Amino acid sequence: MHRHLPILLASLLLLSACDRQRERAQPPAATDTAAPSAQPAVQLPPDLRARAEAFVAAWNANDPDVLVGFFTEEATISVADSTYEGREDIRRRWLPNAGSVNGLRFDEPRVEPAGEDYTVAGRHVYTVQPPEGGPYQVTGTHTFTWTRDEDGVWRIRAGGTRDDP
Numbered sequence: 001m002h003r004h005l006p007i008l009l010a011s012l013l014l015l016s017a018c019d020r021q022r023e024r025a026q027p028p029a030a031t032d033t034a035a036p037s038a039q040p041a042v043q044l045p046p047d048l049r050a051r052a053e054a055f056v057a058a059w060n061a062n063d064p065d066v067l068v069g070f071f072t073e074e075a076t077i078s079v080a081d082s083t084y085e086g087r088e089d090i091r092r093r094w095l096p097n098a099g100s101v102n103g104l105r106f107d108e109p110r111v112e113p114a115g116e117d118y119t120v121a122g123r124h125v126y127t128v129q130p131p132e133g134g135p136y137q138v139t140g141t142h143t144f145t146w147t148r149d150e151d152g153v154w155r156i157r158a159g160g161t162r163d164d165p
Helices: 005-025 046-060 064-070 087-100
Strands: 071-079 082-085 101-114 117-128 136-148 154-163
Touching (some): 064 071, 064 087, 064 154, 082 087, 087 101
Parallel strands (some): 071 154
Antiparallel strands (some): 071 082, 101 117, 117 136
């Protein structure tokens, strides 16, 4: 299974959701007759957005040693039927597969405040290039929660992803 997907998904979903939330926050044009949204757009803290952008850059660099710093010490990540508990387990068993995901895209992202944390969820699609054989496309769903760690840095504390059959 693709154990590296949830990390990349969390970051890219967060970035995509930020952009879509910003678009929704724009006032409607004078000719727009749509009813106003029942809930205001979620505004992500600027430092969280910057952290998510740094995470994407680290993922795209395929650097597991940098990527592991984006998780809390006690983070739990579930991927299909596997669970990774703690930063060291994530680094050792999941992140070594970081280099095979390409062309990740998020559809229907949702960003929800959860106390002082932010949960991002939605659908994803990406291309996998295995060491042998041709590339193939994968779709699925994901949910990740970003929190401020004790050092004040945004990190992923929980997440999960499930690819469609």
